Amino acid sequence: MRIAGIDAARQYVPLEIRFRGQEIGSAYESDVSAVFVSKSEEKRVSGFYDGNGEYAVRFMPSYPEEYKYEITGKSLSAPVSGSFAAKPKVEGFHGVARANGFHFAYSDGVPLRPLGTTAYAFALQPRERVEETFRSLESAPFNKIRFCVFPKHYIHNLKAPFAYPFVGSAAPESADFVWYGGETNFASLGNRFDFSAPNPAYFERLDECILRLMELGIEADLILFHPYDRWGFSNMPHETDIAYVKYAVARFSAFPNVWWSLANEYDLMPQKSVADWDDIGETIESCDAYGHLRSIHNCIPLYDFSRPWVTHCSIQRVDLYKTTELADEFRERWNKPVVFDEIAYEGDIDQGWGALTAEELVRRFWEAATRGAYATHGETFDVPSDVLWWSHGGTLHGESPARLAFLRDVLALAPACGLGAYVKKGWAETAVSDEDGSESFILVYYGFNRYSARDFHLGSGRYSVEILDTWNMTRENAGVRSGDFRLKLPAKPYIAVLLRKE
């Protein structure tokens, strides 16, 4: 899959203009930028150097309008300019997701309810594995996937990636996992990388993956830094980090489905200070003409999500027992959308973060959803091939995805204004109602409780009532009810009640 040229320009679809210029040693020396102007918008974006004297500028038209552009830069012998007409958006393309109160909406106003999965290194696997992953994603319910730009060195992740992000050569594969702290001398391990020379072949793979995710309607929650490293990509000088981030923005920001996740587990990289992270976040905020979503993910201490550059909370659970149930606290604390991006994974490996039953993972999703928050899936089954979805992608083995599809379908019944006015409905149950408090849509979840009945007090409205078995994925019609009534329930865990005003 290639990015469209200007002849195929279309609203909400990235296009690319490629041209030749001066050969430069470091892509970070490029000063190529472009201005795109239409009736309704004017955007300045950076181009990037793609090696061998070739430059590219990428742009996503937000309007189905006539555009003019001009590309300038010292590396060019003369400015490049032109014009094109962007055709109207086609079905399934909604533009860029942005925060909308406690929720998300695309450029065209369509709400996005993130239902994420995690496959940290899927884009860097051998070709056949990448194809297998995309086949899996086609039939999976997920509309967001978290993955890393840089390769991963961790348990189950000891093989070399398909290529390296920078020109150079890597230390040999290690047979055992060794944790290299941030201050390790990675060169002394045998690595020889020029961190100022991005490897175009590597980044083309990421281009391809992000584009293919876009075609599937999946947001690419792109992790810019992470600590699971044996090559030194987590330990570049701060100026190099900033240059790399600017390159990533120049390269990827025209893809409507990109989210910027500054880090997986920022706090495991003590070599970067909070001031460094803020600088990275503010750099992205100022360079990214599209205002893609920005956050940063913790191992233990949550980042201070009140920072202005942070658009939403990206949370790894802070407690082993109580995870998404903390959504209301976090909403209140930061007044931003809350996404639980790591709440342990469905699986059976030997790790505390990777041995949840599907029942428990799905329960955590419902606890999030009925508090007006979002959660992210992952799968860690110790299949003989040592291919774990959580990192490599491949094939989904778990029982949760089908249940998460059921949750997605139930949430899709909510009015377009979105879900989110979290109301504590009673004891050990949670509910979301309409955002505006009108309560035309009420979804109550009982979690691990096993009620034979619950009392409802609905006032004068008439509601169609359904009893949902969130595990067995059934919806039972319980009639039209109003006022005070007692609803008989099946005395099983994982039951929800959906009430919709007639």
Next chain:
Amino acid sequence: MRIAGIDAARQYVPLEIRFRGQEIGSAYESDVSAVFVSKSEEKRVSGFYDGNGEYAVRFMPSYPEEYKYEITGKSLSAPVSGSFAAKPKVEGFHGVARANGFHFAYSDGVPLRPLGTTAYAFALQPRERVEETFRSLESAPFNKIRFCVFPKHYIHNLKAPFAYPFVGSAAPESADFVWYGGETNFASLGNRFDFSAPNPAYFERLDECILRLMELGIEADLILFHPYDRWGFSNMPHETDIAYVKYAVARFSAFPNVWWSLANEYDLMPQKSVADWDDIGETIESCDAYGHLRSIHNCIPLYDFSRPWVTHCSIQRVDLYKTTELADEFRERWNKPVVFDEIAYEGDIDQGWGALTAEELVRRFWEAATRGAYATHGETFDVPSDVLWWSHGGTLHGESPARLAFLRDVLALAPACGLGAYVKKGWAETAVSDEDGSESFILVYYGFNRYSARDFHLGSGRYSVEILDTWNMTRENAGVRSGDFRLKLPAKPYIAVLLRKE
């Protein structure tokens, strides 16, 4: 069953001396007291007036020795004195339970690991129900039961008790549950009670129940006050509360198995201040010659268990999701034994506190046990007869008691010094080792995690290893191991590993 007379005096068994004296209007006017002296102890205890000019003094010999006693009081025409020989204790009798570090031990040093249940009003039910309850307790694993002195007015508890604790007459039974706050004018509801005149027939029932529990080796966790009231017993003047409490101590403290629970949900009785509760606790501490265990149970805010009169923490869960997992925090905070006396019940009723699966309740017990704390069971099945074990006793219907017996049997394998040196063994798992840190007994629990394997690092000791399925109640021998090794596990929830030094 009657209390022994002095002719049948025995170590760790209560005896009673009854005699006639002046008829008095209020039992609270009695000033009868007695001194018991043997070679090893001297105890002063209060007697009590049991109506119709009859008085009683109760005493539990702590030693198999010759005792002399003298009973005095203005109500007596002359002191009553005498002597007896207490025979040595018989099997199953260990004296009074007291706090021992984070744990409990009887007078004779035998450790007590409380495994409680709850049947708040069982003693006040019709005779046949009481008999049914005792038949159930005979084959149940519980060695402690929480129940109330005063009758209970609450959902499922609207029928009148078999009798009333004070002379007088009660308002008629109500068909619907009404919550009467503490400041209600209970007389205006139609109640006519003389709170200074305990009803002997009522207290004899309690005597009988406590004695029968003693015979079964079950501690009687006696709740002196509670807010679920339509008669005014929760709203007596403070001086009357104190007089009642002194009466209870005089009447019950010779029973070795009594624990004093000042309240169920003290905070739902705003008519009593913290100073009142402290006064009640200190009164018991000063009157009770045996030093029975003393605590107080909350609805929402925990009591300040650091008060000197409090011997252990009696906790209702403070969070709906995280209950016994908080044991380590509470141990650290109060440095006293931690008993989770209310963590929701196995059942299926329409209440958030009464709709747990057995799996979840048993999990909470294991989380407590492997943190060196204790928990209390209850059952709330909406059986057609409206007899719920949680309050009425009757018959146990749940799946948890058999599993709790399994837990009890596993804990009984621990060395006599007790369990309790809580060690966080890893990620999402808990373990207790020996108290003295020698790690001859290690019990690791994995809760809802589903591991296919875990790594152990045991040093040079040789351990016999067993894999416990705490739900299916099986113990699988996994051989003798030492040093570093990987243990294959069955990839199911509710697994524990027991390691005992050879």
